[in-house]
Amino acid sequence: MRTALLHSIATEATEWRRTLHRNPQTMYEETFASNFVCEKLTAWGIPFERDIAVTGVVATIEGRRNQSGRAIAFRADMDALDITEASGQPWASHNPGKMHACGHDGHTATLLTLARYLSQTHNFDGTVRLIFQPAEEGGRGAFRMLDAGLLERFPFDEIYGYHNWPFLPRGTFSTVVGPMLASVDDFEIELIGRGGHAAMVEHTADVLPAAATLVSALQTLVSREIAANQAAVVSITNCNAGTGAFNVISGRATLNGTVRTFRNADRDLIERRMRQMAEGAALMYGATAKVDYRRLIDPVINHREAVEHCQTAAAKLVGDANLLPFQPMMGGEDFGGFLSVRPGAFIAIGQAEPESDSPHNYTLHSPKYDFNDRILPLAAEYFAELAETRLRPTNI
Ligand SMILES: [Zn+2]
Numbered sequence: 001m002r003t004a005l006l007h008s009i010a011t012e013a014t015e016w017r018r019t020l021h022r023n024p025q026t027m028y029e030e031t032f033a034s035n036f037v038c039e040k041l042t043a044w045g046i047p048f049e050r051d052i053a054v055t056g057v058v059a060t061i062e063g064r065r066n067q068s069g070r071a072i073a074f075r076a077d078m079d080a081l082d083i084t085e086a087s088g089q090p091w092a093s094h095n096p097g098k099m100h101a102c103g104h105d106g107h108t109a110t111l112l113t114l115a116r117y118l119s120q121t122h123n124f125d126g127t128v129r130l131i132f133q134p135a136e137e138g139g140r141g142a143f144r145m146l147d148a149g150l151l152e153r154f155p156f157d158e159i160y161g162y163h164n165w166p167f168l169p170r171g172t173f174s175t176v177v178g179p180m181l182a183s184v185d186d187f188e189i190e191l192i193g194r195g196g197h198a199a200m201v202e203h204t205a206d207v208l209p210a211a212a213t214l215v216s217a218l219q220t221l222v223s224r225e226i227a228a229n230q231a232a233v234v235s236i237t238n239c240n241a242g243t244g245a246f247n248v249i250s251g252r253a254t255l256n257g258t259v260r261t262f263r264n265a266d267r268d269l270i271e272r273r274m275r276q277m278a279e280g281a282a283l284m285y286g287a288t289a290k291v292d293y294r295r296l297i298d299p300v301i302n303h304r305e306a307v308e309h310c311q312t313a314a315a316k317l318v319g320d321a322n323l324l325p326f327q328p329m330m331g332g333e334d335f336g337g338f339l340s341v342r343p344g345a346f347i348a349i350g351q352a353e354p355e356s357d358s359p360h361n362y363t364l365h366s367p368k369y370d371f372n373d374r375i376l377p378l379a380a381e382y383f384a385e386l387a388e389t390r391l392r393p394t395n396i
């Protein structure tokens with residue numbers, strides 16, 4: 001009965017997903033998706049609050065009973081990317097230069113499917129929170145919702161989220177205990193020397209040798225500082241100095257890049273040693289260094305018990321054979337922000353089709369990518385199963 005109801009809702013949800021896909025917006029400008037969600041929730045009589053972290057929405061659905069006094073949260077992100085769509089789908093983006101190339105349109109439609117289902121059934125003992133989050137793509141939307149008092153205003157005991165996964169076949173689920181996706185930090189280092197005539201070097205403090213030394217030194221942060229059984233990446237992606245003139249020594253150089261780790265202790269270490277290396281390299285050449293190290297998002301670290309709940313729920317829907325171990329990746333997801341403050345787990349739900357030219361098989365962030373609507377009922381049922389087992393009604 002549950003599967004049939006979810007499938008019938010998902011037929012409509014495919015249209016919602018495609019409407020969302022046609023109207024992508026980025027980084028706290030997701031007014032279309034936010035309004036769309038609020039219109040649906042209003043029509044279904046589900047209480048919600050909006051404008052949390054600009055465009056965020058949180059809906060609350062009460063179970064038939066609340067003897068447990070517990071609440072469980074599910075999260076969907078709503079934002080798109082600055083990509084010009086080339087999917088050729090009839091529902092392709094109407095907004096030039098913007099595209100739902102990460103499938104957050106599908107995540108939003110999944111949570112709406114769940115909302116519709118739970119508002120018709122209420123077959124749980126406790127409270128379900130549905131979190132529609134802005135600005136996952138580089139905007140720290142999860143953190144901004146937490147800063148806006150998410151936990152105090154809409155308390156919950158555990159939280160779950162998913163990402164569609166074009167790298168795995170439809171009908172499979174994949175997660176892992178512990179680190180799943182990496183932290184994302186960026187840094188900018190400014191080396192300040194004394195510019196001047198390239199033929200009268202005694203009057204200058206040349207920052208280029210300092211920058212070259214520093215680029216080499218930073219490469220050793222991972223190989224010489226991080227334990228060999230831990231993963232981390234330090235990539236210097238820009239190094240700029242000089243004006244293009246052959247006869248001018250530059251008095252200023254900037255380096256920037258990204259740092260990925262799975263442990264906060266490794267972030268602390270890398271930041272501390274990066275500062276020391278920058279100051280040391282500058283000192284060697286009579287220059288000074290300023291380091292701006294910005295912690296953007298926490299790693300996604302799944303809680304063991306929550307992963308077990310996820311695996312039990314997924315196995316019930318697709319069988320143990322379709323439950324695959326997730327190989328941790330150095331990509332980031334700001335869902336990690338929620339997992340820093342509450343137990344929970346993130347899971348990948350496969351969406352690839354057997355046909356090699358399927359738009360659902362393109363990598364995330366490809367201009368040809370498209371969310372696979374066929375996973376909508378499965379993803380919603382996975383959440384429904386979690387809600388109904390984690391808040392199992394004992395006496396209804
Ligand atoms: Zn993305």
Ligand SMILES: [Zn+2]
Nearest residue numbers: 102103104163
């Ligand atoms: Zn995404």
